[in-house]
Amino acid sequence: MSRHSQVRSASRLQERLDSLNTARELAAGVLADAQLEAVYDVLDRAASRRSLSTGHTVVGFFGATGSGKSSLFNAVSGSNLATAAARRPTTSAPLAAVWGEEGSGPLLDWLDVRDRHALPEVADFAGGEAGLILLDLPDIDSTTVENRQLVERLAGMVDVLVWVLDPQKYADAAVHHGFLRPMATHGAVTLVVLNQMDKLNAADGNAVVDSLRGILEQDGLAGVPVFGTSAVTGDGVAAVRGAIRNVVVQREAATQRLSADVARAASGLAEVSGDGEAHGVSSQAKAHLVAELATAANVPLVVHAVERSFKRQSARRTGWPVTRWLLRFRPDPLRRLNLGRDDAKPELNRTSLPPAGAPGRARTDAAVRAFVDDASAGAPGPWRAAIRGVARDGREQLPDALDQAIAGTDLKASRRPLWWALFNAFQWLALLLAVGGLAWLGVVAALGYFQLPTPEVPRTEGWPWPTLMVAGGVLFGVVLALGGRMLGAGAARVRAKGASRRLQAAVGLVAEEHIVEPVEVEITRLKAFNAALKAARGG
Template sequence: MSRHSGAREFSSLDRRLQALHDAVDAAAGVLPEPPLQAVLEVLARASSRRSLSADHTVVGFFGATGSGKSSLFNAVSDADIAMTAARRPTTSEPLAGVWGADGSGPILDWLDVGQRHRADPVEGFADESTGLILLDLPDFDSTREANRAVVQRMVGLVDVLVWVLDPQKYADAAVHQGFLAPLAAHGAVTLVVLNQVDRLPSPDVAPVLESLRGILSGEGLGAVRVLAASAVTGQGVDAVRTAIRTAAVQRRAQGQRLAADVARAAEELAAVSGSGRAAGVQPASRKQLAAELAAAANVPVVVRAVARSYRLEATRRTGWPVTRWLARFRPDPLRRLNLRSSAPAEVNRTSLPPAGAPEQARTDAAVRAFADAAGAGAPGPWRAAIRAAAREARDRLPDALDQAIAGTDLAANKRSWWWGVFNVVQWLALLTAAAGLGWLAVLAGLGYLQLPVPEVPRVEGWPVPTVLIGLGVVLGILLALAGRFLAAGAAAARAATARRRLHMAVAAVAQEQVVGPVERAVDRSAAFAVALKKASAR
């Protein structure tokens, strides 16, 4: 492997490791803790392995009792390394054979391998720039729990896995289901050796190898290289040694092993998460949510109060002065709702009726429908996370809506320009009628006192005082009626403005309390999916 291709491979691995880390961050609190913790352990192992010697390739020999694993280990090593530890029981603890480059100590410490043997050079096996560490490991089917624990741990740590099987137990379910099948993603760094083929008649070797390949293919390991060997006769040992030497010289095993770990971890996260993609927040569902919250928050009540308040105030300002004072005895709807207060919005509250069971049920239903629409298509855990995000402000929502209504400028204290004009004309009409009445009163007084009564001017035969009275009264009534029509139209416009502003305020609350959290939850699910796809990329 060239320096440039190696750099590209590790750069790609860096990106995949970061993507896997991003996926765990996105899924925190959404997916169950055990699988997330398992992925974090994979990331921790990858970080530890990459911080150690990149010049050494660690090859582990795994096998069942009687498979001849230690014998094959010695044959490949061209030495009796597995027997060099004076008091070492047969394959009861890891034993390392080390070739090539110096600096194997830290990585063997990390592997917790105490038995170490600096092996004599084997021609072409490793050189001073290529480090190679072979590990003879305990039997995976050992009756000792400690031995099985060592094997399980080493399966997750070594760079290359060499599985030594024998003709009698090569199809053993324990090794296939317990070890090989879960490592389907690690085919590039797995080597399967059928040892002790010298015990088979020559015509049976090929069928047994074909049967073994079929079993492995069914477990997703069809690309794994399968070799036949005999530690006793030396048959196939050179081929095993060559395969190991190739992995060490190319220096790709470490990266391939870590890439396989990342792929498997990503697959396990995907299995826990499930497939699918959230529909996300749509404009129609956002609008529907705001409309439902507005209804539950009594916005229609406030809008009607705005219209009634305007009409009442218009009557007080422009009605016939003789009767307009009666309007002062009618309560202002907005004042009753505490929506004419000049108190700051942060301390002001409305006097709208508090949300009861029906309003709360309507709010809950609206939020639930919104969350379900946004989470449609998402896998189960993410749908649940989106629903939870929508509900997290459930207790704060009624108060937030009330605060929004209280803080909305309803233009309740804003006067219309025509009020002043109508008011002046009304008073002029009243003064005209009063002048006519006064004139007639003077004439009546003079007559009562038997004093000379002057001739009253006439217009078209009508006495001027009578004309003044009629003109003033009729004009006042007409202005009052016209004011009612104008007030009705202006009240509708004022109510429409209030409705628009209130809906904007409610929509802002919905965005902050419901839509925003849901959008963030949807974005988290999308980020998780993207990160998982990057981590899974081969």
């Protein structure tokens, strides 16, 4: 493979690793820690392997007891290293045959392989600038726990996996279910060798190979190369050696192995997460939530109080001065709720609205639940739980936040319309007119009582002016009062509508901060997670 292709493959791998890490970070707190830890292990192994020799390909020989794995290792490597290793007291230690020793040390240190042997070049095998490390490993069905753990560890670290099977146990469920099937994503870096073919005749050998291919297809490894060999006679060994040489020369095995690890880890995340995207927040669902929260927060009660308070203030400013003072004994509806005060500090003030009872709390819970169910529809189970969780946390803060929002809303209670001043001025003129008429009549009556000369009182259409002044002043005051009451009622409704809009907006901000925005953050996180997961899987 050309240098340019290798660079491009490495770049694609880095992008997938970055996407997998992004998916892992986004899933924190949503998916199980154990699954996220497994993904981190993959990322950590990938970072370690890519920092070590890229000029060496690590090929591991895996096989069960009696498969002839070590004999095949010797035949392929052209040495008797595995035979010598079998006589060592620590059979659990892996053995390495190395071609191209320079730069292999740190890589073998990372693999924790201590028994290393540098071998000369074998014709048609490991040649040129490419390096090769063959590993002979303990049996995968070893009864020693340490051996099995070592095999499982190195199966997750080597670049190429060579599975050595034998005609007697090639269909062993422990091998297929325990190792091959879980590594179905690693077909590009997997070779399967059916050893000991010298024990079968040609017809039986072909039948066993066909049967093995069928089982591998069930394992998800359809198309994986299958070689029939005999370490005793040497049949098929050259083909295995050639396949390994091709892998080494291409220098793509490490990248392909890590890509398969990423795909497997991403598939694991996808499996525990589930498929699907959340429906998202709709304007209709948000409007319904705000309306329900406003009702639960007694916004209609406040709006009604605004209307009644304005009517009261209007009557005090435009009513007949002789009787308007009686309104002082009627409490202001807004003040009773601790609202509408000019000196109130919203950040410190609280309303005197009645606390939500069981019906109010149930209504709030139902509204939040309906909103979350609509927004999270279609999301996988763990993500729906996460969305519900943030909404539940926000729900706990709603009562206090809504009370503060209402207390901090400018209800325009201190704004006095200009027509109040005009009506008030005319009312006092009407009162002065009536009082002036009464004073005039009083003077005339006093003069008559004391038998003093009484001046002629001007008349209009036979009606004395003082009497007309009293009647006109009183009548004008009453008409002004009635007109002011009617005008005040209309203006009160307008002011109440304005207060309702502002209160609804305040409730909407609370809903946005404590419910809508956290839900949208989780939905966006799910969308980003799915996108990162798709990129990590190579989609």
